[in-house]
Amino acid sequence: MDFIEVTINVNPDFADILIAELGELGFDAFVETENGFSAYIDEDKYAQDALEEVVNRYAGMAEVTYQTQKIARQNWNEEWERNFEPLFIGGQVSVRASFHEKPADAKYDIVINPKMSFGTGHHETTTLMIENQLTLDHQGKRVLDMGCGTGILAIMAGELGAKDIVGVEIEDWTVENARENAELNGYGSIDVRLGGAETIAGDKPYDIILANINRNVLLEDMPAYKAVLKPQGYLLLSGFYTEDLPIIQERAAELGLNYISHRVKNNWVSAIFRAS
Structure with missing residues (x-):
């Protein structure tokens, strides 16, 4: 099964609420971008009408544009490797991909390879x-x-x-x-x-x-x-x-x-x- 990627361009103040709305539609992975975010959904769950309804609902409050493309499942790793930056949470927890080095000051070290999971x-x-x-x-x-x-x-x-x-x-x-x-x-x-x-x-x-x-x-x-x-x-x-x-x-x-x-x-x- 392939994925549909929807790239949303929107003011950061509205990004979170749109992510929540798209989550209700079945989108289950999100990657922040310079101008908004990208959202991903299984191709068989994607409904163009439902997406447009959400976008139109907020168009009067913020400028919202989007583009869609199909991504083969085998190319997902390339997508997240391009965007996944390591994190340090609570001054103790390192969250990184397998291609990042472990920070020396991390009390806890978690390695995550998402493969399209939230x-x-x-x-x-x-x-x-x-x-x-x-x-x-x-x-x-x-x-x-x-x-x-x-x-x-x-x-x-x-x-x-x-x-x-x-x-x-x-x-x-x-x-x-x-x-x-x-x-x-x-x-x-x-x-x-x-x-x-x-x-x-x-x-x-x-x-x-x-x-x-x-x-x-x-x-x-x-x-x-x-x-x-x-x-x-x-x-x-x-x-x-x-x-x-x-x-x-x-x-x-x-x-x-x-x-x-x-x-x-x-x-x-x-x-x-x-x-x-």
């Missing part, structure tokens, strides 16, 4: 989730990463000492990529599953659950997370905006999840909740 650390939500992970004790814990993408958060859990880690993704090629990245970082024992929230029903309870997806999926699936979260366990959420935080908090409270704290970056949020 989660290189460049998006604010991934960075915020890692920063929140750094505040929690993972040592010997059982951790679930919902919507694991490249596997970066599951791998971070391993770096922090978690011993029993499960990742869940809805795309088979993303599951493959997460497994490859886990193996690359020495965490081949991470159990990466294909599916959604139904795959965790009846699981042995988790100490920490990570879910960096989007507001609608989080609201729908939070009961499933709560059902497999240990008492006093932590739920870390991201993939939504500051204006969405109250409804996330309300849903969490209904489920007996207590709000602890949240972080914000460019209007994106990652929040921590704890079970009673």
Whole structure:
């Protein structure tokens, strides 16, 4: 299956909201560019009318232009290698591709080869989730990463000492990529599953659950997370905006999840909740 690349030229103030809108359409990888960003989607999921509807919705507020092209799956590595810059998160975590050298001052070093999966650390939500992970004790814990993408958060859990880690993704090629990245970082024992929230029903309870997806999926699936979260366990959420935080908090409270704290970056949020 080939990909469609949509290159969006837009003011940076509107880039994040357009990324969120395109994420709702099935676009699942994004690369920042000098004038906006590029978004990627499987060819069979691409709908020109839906894209134009989103672009037209914001055209009155900002100048938005776009171009599309088809990219063969085998050429994806070339695309991200051209754009992927190493990151240093929270003063402790290096996130890099295999062709970058490890920085000498990194306490934790994560190597990610995305292969079209979301989660290189460049998006604010991934960075915020890692920063929140750094505040929690993972040592010997059982951790679930919902919507694991490249596997970066599951791998971070391993770096922090978690011993029993499960990742869940809805795309088979993303599951493959997460497994490859886990193996690359020495965490081949991470159990990466294909599916959604139904795959965790009846699981042995988790100490920490990570879910960096989007507001609608989080609201729908939070009961499933709560059902497999240990008492006093932590739920870390991201993939939504500051204006969405109250409804996330309300849903969490209904489920007996207590709000602890949240972080914000460019209007994106990652929040921590704890079970009673």
